[in-house]
Amino acid sequence: MKLKLHWQILIALGLAVIAGLLTGNADVKFSIVNAATHQGFYEVYDFLGTLFLNALKMLIVPLIVSSIITGILSTGGGRDFGRLGGKTLLYYMSTSLVAILIGLALVNLIGPGYIDGAPARDQLALSADTAAVEQAVEGKGMKDIAEIFIRMVPPNVLEAATNNGQMLGVIFFALLFGFFLTTLSGKAREVISAFWQGCFEIMMKITELIMKFAPIGVFALLARTVSQTGFDAFMPLLKFFLTVMIALALHFLVVLPLVLALIARVKPVRHYIAMAPALLTAFSTASSAATLPLTMDCVENRCGVSNRITSFVLPLGATVNMDGTALFECVAAMFIAQAYGVELTFATQFIIVAIALLTSIGVAAIPKASLVAIMVILSAIGLPAEALGLILAVDRILDMCRTSVNIFSDSVGAVVIARSEGEENVLANAAAKPAA
Numbered sequence: 165m166k167l168k169l170h171w172q173i174l175i176a177l178g179l180a181v182i183a184g185l186l187t188g189n190a191d192v193k194f195s196i197v198n199a200a201t202h203q204g205f206y207e208v209y210d211f212l213g214t215l216f217l218n219a220l221k222m223l224i225v226p227l228i229v230s231s232i233i234t235g236i237l238s239t240g241g242g243r244d245f246g247r248l249g250g251k252t253l254l255y256y257m258s259t260s261l262v263a264i265l266i267g268l269a270l271v272n273l274i275g276p277g278y279i280d281g282a283p284a285r286d287q288l289a290l291s292a293d294t295a296a297v298e299q300a301v302e303g304k305g306m307k308d309i310a311e312i313f314i315r316m317v318p319p320n321v322l323e324a325a326t327n328n329g330q331m332l333g334v335i336f337f338a339l340l341f342g343f344f345l346t347t348l349s350g351k352a353r354e355v356i357s358a359f360w361q362g363c364f365e366i367m368m369k370i371t372e373l374i375m376k377f378a379p380i381g382v383f384a385l386l387a388r389t390v391s392q393t394g395f396d397a398f399m400p401l402l403k404f405f406l407t408v409m410i411a412l413a414l415h416f417l418v419v420l421p422l423v424l425a426l427i428a429r430v431k432p433v434r435h436y437i438a439m440a441p442a443l444l445t446a447f448s449t450a451s452s453a454a455t456l457p458l459t460m461d462c463v464e465n466r467c468g469v470s471n472r473i474t475s476f477v478l479p480l481g482a483t484v485n486m487d488g489t490a491l492f493e494c495v496a497a498m499f500i501a502q503a504y505g506v507e508l509t510f511a512t513q514f515i516i517v518a519i520a521l522l523t524s525i526g527v528a529a530i531p532k533a534s535l536v537a538i539m540v541i542l543s544a545i546g547l548p549a550e551a552l553g554l555i556l557a558v559d560r561i562l563d564m565c566r567t568s569v570n571i572f573s574d575s576v577g578a579v580v581i582a583r584s585e586g587e588e589n590v591l592a593n594a595a596a597k598p599a600a
Contacts, residue, residue, distance in 0.1 A: 169378065170440030176383040177444060183383075184209075184390025195391075202391065209388035216381025219374045220454040223367055225325045227457055228479040229338045230364035235476030236342030237357055245343060251584060252477050255577045256485040257521070262419055263569075264520050267411045267491040268498065268513060274410075276403040276495075277502020335483055364475065371457035378441070378458070382448040389560055404499050405558045409565065411491055416569050420576045428576075428583040430591040438466035438591065439575050446571045450563040452482045459571050467575065468590045469582040477581055481574035488566030488573075493520040496555055497541040504547065516541055 167175075187205040188195035195202065239245045277283060318324035318333035325334050345356060421432035436443075442462045446455040456478065464474045497516050501508050508516075519541050538552060555562075582590045 169375065170437075170444060172379040173382050173441060173444040173448075176379040177386055177448065180383045180386035180448075181390055184387040187387070188391040206388060206391055209384045209391065212380060212384035213388050216374075216377060216384065217449055217451070217454055219377075219381075220449070220451075220457060223370060223374070223457050224453050225334060226363060227367040227371075227460075228334060228482070229325075229341075230360050230367060231460065231475035231479050232335065232338040233342040233345065233360045234357075234364045235472060235474075235479075236339070237346060237360075238472035239346075239476065245346070248473075248476060248581065248585070251581050252480060252577065253484075255580060256481065259420070259423070259573050259577070260485065260487050260490045260521055261517075263411075263415045263487040263491040263573075264494045264517050266414050266419070267408075267495040268517060270407055270411045270414075271495045271498040271502075274403065274407045275502060276407045277499045277504075279403075283503055283505035335480060338479075367457070368461065371461055375441070375458055375461070378445055382445060385448045389564075401555065401558050404495075404555065405562065407499070408492055408495050408562050411495060412488055412565055412569050415487060415491065416572060420573060423576055423580060428580045428590070430579060430583070434591045435467065435576070435579060438462055439572060442571055442575070443568050446568045447564045450560070450567045452486070452567055452570045452574075455567070455571050456482045459575060463575050463578045467579060468587075468592060469578050470587055473578055473582045473585065473587070477578045478574055481577055482571075485574050485577060486570050488569030490520045491569075492562060492566050493538050493541060496538050497547075499555070500542065500547055500552075506547065 183205075185194040186196050187202055188197075189199065189202050189206075197205065236245055239248055316333055316336045318337070321333060321337045324337075345353060348356070424430050424432045424435055439459075439462050442455055442459045445458050446452065449455055452459075459482075460474055460478050463469045463478060464471055494516055497520070498508065498513070542552065579590055
């Protein structure tokens with residue numbers, strides 16, 4: 165097709181909404197089919213969407229490992245590796261913290277958990293029996309946070325590679341492997357380096373093949389979601405939904421473009437255009453990990469960032485840098501506290517910020533993984549975990565949106581770091597570069 169990939173995906177998204185509404189279940193207002201026909205359509209959507217998603221997930225482990233190792237090799241190890249790693253982590257922690265503070269400010273300003281100034285527990289059918297808020301974390305949530313660091317050192321890296329929740333361990337192993345590979349010399353280094361470079365190039369070629377089917381996969385994934393939920397589920401939680409969306413929009417449309425313009429000194433519009441295919445795919449898959457192959461392709465081939473930066477920064481970002489997730493965790497915990505009528509002190513809100521920042525680092529880059537992290541926050545501030553059921557009705561769409569913010573922040577980080585490393589041609593002609 166002559167249409168660029170991002171236009172194909174955008175058209176697929178529009179058609180998916182229409183198809184999902186027309187073939188929805190009995191709860192979807194615009195459905196024109198009976199229950200049996202809806203089930204048939206749903207199974208088709210589910211088959212195509214799962215096939216596309218599985219094809220992307222198939223690439224995750226070999227792509228992450230090969231790209232990190234080749235990325236470290238390209239830095240030469242030693243001081244260059246330390247400098248690049250330090251810049252990457254500083255960017256990730258900084259943008260995640262800014263995202264959390266935006267969410268915290270808006271949730272306090274808008275108060276989505278209140279209706280006419282009163283807690284929304286009755287309207288949301290909550291139990292009035294609210295657990296007492298603890299003024300300090302007394303270890304109830306710390307065990308879960310400690311698990312994040314334990315997962316960094318898996319006892320069996322092959323087993324960790326087969327578990328979506330253990331990608332942090334795979335990344336840690338790849339970092340160690342790549343670093344110590346740079347300390348070798350002679351034929352051993354030459355052979356092993358050539359092997360991983362070949363693996364990386366093969367993974368990118370497979371990515372190019374899979375992305376030819378991206379419009380079909382995106383259509384199926386979104387149509388499946390719309391056919392099940394429609395839009396009626398948003399009404400009781402509209403205020404919460406809008407609070408999260410406004411906060412995500414501020415980070416996506418204000419903070420990150422300012423970073424591009426003021427720090428990287430590139431035109432943000434060019435970056436949005438270059439990243440369009442990855443953003444739209446992230447929106448439909450709700451998975452940073454599944455979108456990683458396309459994110460790397462867009463950043464390298466459309467933004468003009470070198471493979472040296474891309475192969476190191478982006479795989480790390482897919483697990484560590486979760487701006488949208490961290491923001492959502494903070495807003496969700498505050499919303500639940502407001503709905504239960506619990507007044508949170510400044511100290512307690514600081515605890516929420518700290519835990520949201522820490523847990524966002526270890527959240528698996530898969531759909532709904534952030535719900536587990538929210539349970540850690542609720543436990544830490546003394547709120548019942550079952551309150552999580554409040555946000556399930558709107559979580560899928562919010563998950564899709566926050567995933568788009570996550571991968572966009574990763575890509576901005578790659579551009580910022582590339583520019584700081586002296587790459588002058590980044591986004592110089594992004595609009596003219598073809599999609600893979």
